[in-house]
Amino acid sequence: MKGRPDCPRCQGRGVILDPDPLKPARICGCTPEGQQDAAEVGLPARYREADFTRFWKWWNNAQASHARTLLDRVGDLEDLLARPLDEVGEVEGREELGKLLQALRRRPEHGIRPAGAEGLAQWATSGKHRFRHGWELWWIHGPAQSGRSTLAAAALRAWSERTGRSVRYVSVRALSQAIKDAYYDVRSYQNQAFQSVRDLIEPLETPGLLLLDDWDRMDSDIRVAAALAQLVDHRYSEELPTLLTAAVPPEALERREGHPLARLDDASLLERLRGAERVEMVPALKPWIDRLARP
Structure with missing residues (x-):
């Protein structure tokens, strides 16, 4: 079994050795044996090739027209932090802004990438992130065509390659319809296999990482919400x-x-849900610059 020669996790060995000698080695996600079949993961064709490298390239191209305008305002944000508190008052999120400006001095693209996406990428690729509420839960939000599902699929892939554990993608809209069909009261009646709600939910309880795409598009049926709440719980x-x-x-x-x-x-x-780590599909600098424009 051979891994990818440039793989930072197994260094080409194909297996990941645990620092604890009592724990078994794991097959690395960079090997064919360590990769799940696309059908097993459930990823639609559109997202199967998603990774962070491709996503950053696409995002940078999409933001190119106003990236310079945003970066030109960095000095105003630095001035805001430098002014006395009795003059500007307490700046909500001061520590976060300070960290962003510090990162910008090393790599300006940090200010253009989606707010919170750097943390998501670091967590998915290296496992390093401090979760404020303990549980590893991410909420990625943005309008249609903003790239939120592609970014989430890239994180799913990177996490799987790093850990070698199973992952699953689920469309909440499709799952909602399947749950409704399980109650036999839907006009379209598609539950040909006579699956119960438990049959639908149980396989989603155990994957190492689960992506629930379009969470806000769950059906209004209270039974659907109860099943999804049970899954998250x-x-x-x-x-x-x-x-x-x-x-x-x-x-x-x-x-x-x-x-x-x-x-x-x-x-x-x-x-x-409120305590989830957030990724917003707007350039990280934009919310701060918008605050400057407020009276």
């Missing part, structure tokens, strides 16, 4: 990492009138 209890993508942040879903998650009245679930 199980992965939280087992401390299994999970990626969620949506068009909006979790707080925005809670405010939607009649949203099934709000109707569940599950405060613990909502708190966990």
Whole structure:
């Protein structure tokens, strides 16, 4: 068994040796044996080739028209942090802004990449990230065509290659329909295999990393929300990492009138979602520069 010669995890051996001699070696994700079949992972064809290198290139091209404008405002942000507190007041997120500006001095592209995406990439490729709430949960949000699903698929692939563990991709919209079909009350009735809700949810409880794409597109049926809440609760209890993508942040879903998650009245679930690490599909500098423009 041979690994990729440039693989930083196995150095071409094809296996990853654990620092603990009592733990067995793992097959590296860079080997054919260590890679899951695309059908097993569930990734649509559109995302099967996604990786961070391709994503950064696409993102940089998409942002090229206004990248210079954003970088030209870095000096204004540095001035903001340098001014006395009694003059500007407390700057919310001061520490985060300081870290971003420090990273920009080394590599300007940090300011153009999506807000929070650097942390996601570091976690997926090296396992290094400090989660504020303990559980490895990521919430990636942005409008349609913003690249959120592609970025999540790149993280899924990098994490699998690093750990050698199983991963799964699930479209929440498709899963919602399958759950509804399991109740036999859907006009289209597609449950030809007579699967129960348990049959649908159980296989998603155990993968090393699960990507739930378009979380905000779950069906309004309260039974769908209950099944998805059960899935998230199980992965939280087992401390299994999970990626969620949506068009909006979790707080925005809670405010939607009649949203099934709000109707569940599950405060613990909502708190966990709010506590997820965030990636917003806008250049990292943009939210800070927008603040400068506010009176």
